[in-house]
Amino acid sequence: MDPKRYLNAEPTYPEVGATRTGDLPPGYHHVRRRYPAGDAAGFTRAADALMTWRVHAALGLSPRATAPRAAPGEVVVNRLGVGPIGLLAPCRVIWTVEEDRRAGFAYGTLPGHPEKGEESLLLEVGDDGAMTFAVTAFVRPGRWYSRLGWPLTVLAVEFFCGRYAAALRRYAR
Template identity: 50%
Template sequence: MSTLTYPEVGATRLGPLPKGYNHLHHRTRVGRGADDFAVAGAAVTEWRMHRAAGTRVKAPARRAEPGGTVTMALGVGPLRLSATCEVIWTAYGEEGRTGFGYGTLAGHPENGEECFVVDLADDGTIWFTVMAFSRPAAWYARLAGPLVPPVQLWYARRLGRTLRRLVAEGDSAEE
């Protein structure tokens, strides 16, 4: 296991999020019923949601597993930013919940943790949640300062829209 860059490991699993960080919490409805829940959960944990949203994903495993590393890259050409994280927890269908959380490793522009979770509510509604706590680690993240939280929220919303589209298409096929 690699060394994470923050001490509050696992705080995105059940909360509360730790003080001293920027917090992100975005929740969006993506579907309804058991079939949509299965499609959404697979798209999230098998990296398809991120890829469909335009993120390059380099992961050694087909799906998120604790201890696995994943490198995410956003941007174009020389403006592409890559960051490596370690999956620290997963939830596979436990009590209507599927998803994972990952934490930052050395070299990531931020220190913190982020999770991507799909929940099946009692009324059959499928909710997708992105929750994170982070603070700048790299000089350029500190320089970006107040721009970072709105960009993180924009990306969380993009993931929600992408997942809603994948669920509507019934995209549960493996890559």
Template identity: 45%
Template structure:
């Protein structure tokens, strides 16, 4: 069972709303991914038809992809909205990693739904991640996770390739969370 979405503490919300992104290429997951970062894109067909698309859309725009994948989310908004801030965290107890993010873009046009978030100071990485479900003309519904990132902390710099593997494994968990 997925954890519930938590309300971000007011002090944390203010601090994150005042924070600048930790990378300059804000919005780049919507186009050409910038040089100088590790790039990742994974996709999975999750079914077909309007019902599948609508369920996936609802899950993405209510943080369920993150929650169902085992992450905790504390957000300034109960649904994904442009400019909202959140802390996505993974792990247990003192080993829990906290990843502050801000919503960069929300997509919701009837054929595509999803969002991008960018890293804020304190996130172990610098970059952006995008979660989009597409309904094609043939009614196939595909979920794609796209990201560009580079180390943003000592832990991820030292982790090197292991950090990239962990990011890829998390993206696979996101895909499985939406298929379930």
């Protein structure tokens, strides 16, 4: 599961960067979710956990990355599973943002990922001091088994959105 083996891999979809503008391409399942994530006091802790893959680890994924912090061009391979049975999901970080009141990134699928598409994870503090977590994604099946189980895959995507938000709220405390 060495993420370096994917450094020269190209994304498996042509619409690289579409989550930045929010203009999601047709032909994919679209996800646009916003969740309350605490308040401005917890922003630095939550943002750091998001940008350093700890939120992914809190979900039960085993992230292995080419860098300790999300940055454009870096690769992360998330593994879901126990023991020898596991699913690998290699991704490349497409864009990042780290500002006083916004932090997050988007990553896109690489060959071997069960899906094709891109997902952005963005933490923001509003003018009222409330922190929100937004997930924007476009995905479609990338492997035979994800095509076969597509309805379950869509449910899994939705499930993980909520889990990301819950993990961020814990880090924001």
